[in-house]
Amino acid sequence: MSKAPQIKIPATYMRGGTSKGVFFNIADLPERCQQPGEARDKLLMRVIGSPDPYEKQIDGMGGATSSTSKTVLLSKSQSEDHDVDYLFGQVGIDKAFVDWSGNCGNLSAAVGPFAISNGLVEKSRIPDNGIATVRIWQANIGKTIVAKVPMTNGEVQETGDFELDGVTFPAAEVAVEFMDPADGEGAMFPTGNVVDDLEVPGVGTLKATMINAGIPTIFLNAEDIGYQGTELQPAINGDPEALARFETIRAHGAVKMGLIKTPEEAANRGHTPKVAFVSAPRDYVSSSGKNIKAGDVDVLVRALSMGKLHHAMMGTAAVAIATAAAVPGTLVNLAAGGGDRTSVTFGHPSGTLQVGAEAKQVNGEWTAAKAVMSRSARVLMEGWVRVPGDSF
CATH class of the missing domain: 3.10.310.10 (Diaminopimelate Epimerase; Chain A, domain 1)
Known part of the structure; x- marks a missing residue:
């Protein structure tokens, strides 16, 4: 002792x-x-x-x-x-x-x-x-x-x-x-694509945007995995099967992004990458009871951190959201209505957040100069x- x-x-x-x-x-x-x-x-x-x-x-x-x-x-x-x-x-x-x-x-x-x-x-x-x-x-x-x-x-x-x-x-x-x-020294889109087919054993093949911006993040369409994008923590964190499924997706996404060599390595790399799912705007009630109207936001996003749905939104994931929204054709951009944009307001479990980002192509690769947000x-x-x- x-x-x-x-x-x-x-x-x-x-x-x-x-x-x-x-x-x-x-x-x-x-x-x-x-x-x-x-x-x-x-x-x-x-x-x-x-x-x-x-x-x-x-x-x-x-x-x-x-x-x-x-x-x-x-x-x-x-x-x-x-x-x-x-x-x-x-x-x-x-x-x-x-x-x-x-x-x-x-x-x-x-x-x-x-x-x-x-x-x-x-x-x-x-x-x-x-x-x-x-x-x-x-x-x-x-x-x-x-x-x-x-x-x-x-x-x-x-x-x-x-x-x-x-x-x-x-x-x-x-x-x-x-x-x-863009996180690290690699490309902002490590696979070279703004949308990939991500094959996940036991889950299926999912459309995914995998981006290194703010923090490596795997974006999915909410409807492809059985959600609406309005979910709060209990809907995900109270479902052990869902959490295990998200972790499997995260592990195989990490391999495809080149962050790890085998899915098993993900167990010792819990912080990155993140997994998030997006959907078009719709009304919902936040965790504090605040009514969020579809017209208040451009897109809905829910993100997991360290194996659980986050109560709001990680700051680095917010950078990833804004950067992905600024690139035409990503799942985030499409859920937000498509087109060019320099900022995005998204709905998360606790409410809304606006983040600015600008992206452009240089020599065929997407880059972002900066992303800006306010915190306290x-x-x-x-x-x-x-x-x-x-x-x-």
């Missing part, structure tokens, strides 16, 4: 968009955890409370959902044209792993505020009042994110009247720009987290 005393590590618990996570300055971690590896992963899992066979994360900071089982590591940037380096770790809930394969778009909105408040941005770049532009290097995928953080009297302004569906209380608006959002962020608690000294 472990009797090693607990150690204290400076940390900040923050909400960013519709997610929450534990934020660290890498320099504050124990020395052996300041580099990637087993020690770091074990430390972060212990902080969050994983792996937990009860799937509650009672003995940690996690909230037992994909949206709340997250960690962020930050440091002053090694690059002159960025302010802060940002590394995101998605912590498994019942399994022992930290997935470093992608970004968290929601928590990206909290990176700028944390970086300013913790001295990671040069003071000369921060106005006393107005908007501070924080240049973020997203180290997981090697991309630039630009956050526009409101400042009041030299402090990050966290309170305001900006409302975000999926978040109960209003806060200050943080505009986030995802530059060149605030500090929930700051101080220290404690973990047993022999847990990593």
Whole structure:
């Protein structure tokens, strides 16, 4: 039995968009955890409370959902044209792993505020009042994110009247720009097609748009898999057979996208790719009881994260949605009515969200310059987290 005393590590618990996570300055971690590896992963899992066979994360900071089982590591940037380096770790809930394969778009909105408040941005770049532009290097995928953080009297302004569906209380608006959002160095459409026939054993052959933008995402037509696109979490998460089917689709889609070599590898890559399904607009009632009219949105989207239907929409998946909507002929574009567009308003389980994106063809391949959305962020608690000294 472990009797090693607990150690204290400076940390900040923050909400960013519709997610929450534990934020660290890498320099504050124990020395052996300041580099990637087993020690770091074990430390972060212990902080969050994983792996937990009860799937509650009672003995940690996690909230037992994909949206709340997250960690962020930050440091002053090694690059002159960025302010802060940002590394995101998605912590498994019942399994022992930290997935470093992608970004968290929601928590990206909290990176700028944390970086300013913790001295990671040069003071000369921060106005006393107005908007501070924080240049973020997203180290997981090697991309630039630009956050526009409101400042009041030299402090990050966290309170305001900006409302975000999926978040109960209003806060200050943080505009986030995802530059060149195609994920990684490969093509935005890794198969070379905007729509593919995806063969899934035991499920069938499905039309799919597979895109690397924001985060690798597999888009399906809702009606092809027996849904309307208006579903809320209980309809999916309460159906074990449906969840298993989605995971099978995800695994075979990941192989077709070239992310893994065999479907079995998907078990250790839970964060990417995402699976989402789309449909044309129709009326529905959101999880908060808000009536969403067909005329309020261009398209309906439901997305799964870490094996469960998301309560709102992942920020990175929102980038994928907007980018796919901007490319004529994708399933997202067709569900939204087709044609050219530079922004899309989509309905998700908690309400609606508007995201802007522009795409164009260069030498026969689709590219996107950036995607833009507004989120909010605030500090929930700051101080220290404690973990047993022999847990990593």
